[in-house]
Amino acid sequence: MKVIIPTALRPYAGKQESVSFDARTVGEALSRLTTQYAELRKHLYTDDGKIRSFVNVYVNDDDIRYLQKENTQIKDGDTISIVPSIAGG
Amino acid sequence: MLYLSDELAVRIRTHAAESYPHECCGAVLGSDSGSWREVLDLFPLVNRRDDSPRNRFVITPEDFRAAEQTARKGGLEVIGWYHSHPDHPARPSEYDREHAWPWYSYVIASVMQHLPKDMKSWRLKDDRTEFDEEEMEITPFGTINGGRVNAGEGDHPDRASALRGQARKR
Numbered sequence: 001m002k003v004i005i006p007t008a009l010r011p012y013a014g015k016q017e018s019v020s021f022d023a024r025t026v027g028e029a030l031s032r033l034t035t036q037y038a039e040l041r042k043h044l045y046t047d048d049g050k051i052r053s054f055v056n057v058y059v060n061d062d063d064i065r066y067l068q069k070e071n072t073q074i075k076d077g078d079t080i081s082i083v084p085s086i087a088g089g
Numbered sequence: 090m091l092y093l094s095d096e097l098a099v100r101i102r103t104h105a106a107e108s109y110p111h112e113c114c115g116a117v118l119g120s121d122s123g124s125w126r127e128v129l130d131l132f133p134l135v136n137r138r139d140d141s142p143r144n145r146f147v148i149t150p151e152d153f154r155a156a157e158q159t160a161r162k163g164g165l166e167v168i169g170w171y172h173s174h175p176d177h178p179a180r181p182s183e184y185d186r187e188h189a190w191p192w193y194s195y196v197i198a199s200v201m202q203h204l205p206k207d208m209k210s211w212r213l214k215d216d217r218t219e220f221d222e223e224e225m226e227i228t229p230f231g232t233i234n235g236g237r238v239n240a241g242e243g244d245h246p247d248r249a250s251a252l253r254g255q256a257r258k259r
Contacts, residue, residue, distance in 0.1 A: 007166065008192040042217055043191060054188050056150045063150075086148035086170050088185040088195070089112070089141075 001074050003033055004081040012039040026057060027070030029080055044082070054085040090125040091169075091194050091210045091225045097128055098227045102205035104133055105173035105198040111142035116156035117169035117196055126168050126194060132156045136172075145184070146172045169194030169210070176200070179207040181220045189213040194223055 002020050005013045013019060014037065023029035030051075034041040044055050051057065057064045058081040064072045074080065104113045116132035134152050138145040148156075148170065160167050170193055174182075179199040181189070189195060191213050199206040208227075211220040 006190075008190040011192060039215075054190075058150075083150040084153055084190055085150055086114070086153060086190070086193075087138075087146065087188040088172055089145040089182055 001029060001076065001078045001080060003029055004079060006082050006084055008084065009040055009043060009082065012043065013037045023074060025070065026059060026064050026072045026074060026080060029074065030057070030070070054087050056083045056085060057081070058083060091128065091196075091223050092125065093128045093196075093225060093227050095227055095229045097131055098208065100131055100133075101171050101196065101198050101208065102200075104171075105200045106203060106205050108136070108173060108175075109200045109203050110175045112136055112138075112144065112146040112173050112175060113198075114146040114148055114170065114172040116148075116160070116167050117171055117194060118156075118160045118163065118165040119168045120165060121168050128168070129165055130160075130163060131171070132159050132167075143175060167193075169196060171196035171198065173198045173200050176202070179209040181211050185211075186213070186217070186220060189217075189220070191215060191217075195220070196225075 001023060002018045004018050005016060010016060019033060019036070021029050021032045023032055030044065034044060044051060046052055051070070059067065059072055059074055059078055064070065104115065113133070114136050115134045117128050118130040118132055119126055119128040134148055134156065136142050136146040137149055137152070138147045156167050174197055177199060179197040181195065181197065185195065193212070195211045196208060197211065198208040210223040210225040212223045213220055
């Protein structure tokens with residue numbers, strides 16, 4: 001499977017648009033991603049290890065919040081997309 | 090350095106004033122050379138924070154994707170986001186910092202009692218602890234080559250001079 005890296009995070013992922021991993025769940029894929037590119041972690045996760053509220057993760061076209069969140073199963077050929085929400089005040 | 094034409098600056102300020110007392114928001118489209126950025130278009134968006142639009146804004150993943158698609162169609166990229174601060178200065182709030190992404194230029198337009206005031210651009214530090222103000226030059230003329238950047242100009246030693254020179258030729 002492939003993880004699509006958003007433009008804003010590419011500087012922390014070797015400037016790559018996507019990275020491929022073998023993983024069984026979304027959580028495992030993101031864990032591998034942030035292990036390989038440790039600088040990504042603080043932008044994707046809070047200090048207590050939760051995915052930040054403005055970080056949206058899709059498997060193909062489906063938001064994992066409406067699936068099994070980080071336990072969502074993935075299979076060969078799936079694409080995980082990290083899509084930002086932009087928020088402020 | 091962020092270069093922004095006067096026309097586009099007026100469009101941001103107008104959007105901010107028309108949205109007052111609510112916050113406005115939109116995407117900043119342009120090009121990024123690595124050493125400077127040029128704003129070439131804007132993609133105004135609807136503030137989806139219906140519960141607290143006076144002091145919050147949100148751009149949904151769907152709107153985010155629409156902005157990216159529009160940018161790509163025009164041969165541009167989303168280099169940042171703008172929003173307004175009604176009756177507050179053009180500097181990021183703590184809430185802005187907590188929700189910010191690195192790399193993007195965050196343009197903030199202050200509106201005081203319906204009137205557009207300061208506009209500044211900010212970039213989140215890598216360690217997420219605070220924003221740095223990004224130098225911004227609002228040019229009283231269009232962008233170089235009518236809105237497109239030549240290949241190889243990315244390391245131009247004095248972008249401002251190049252723009253001024255281009256303006257004199259017009």
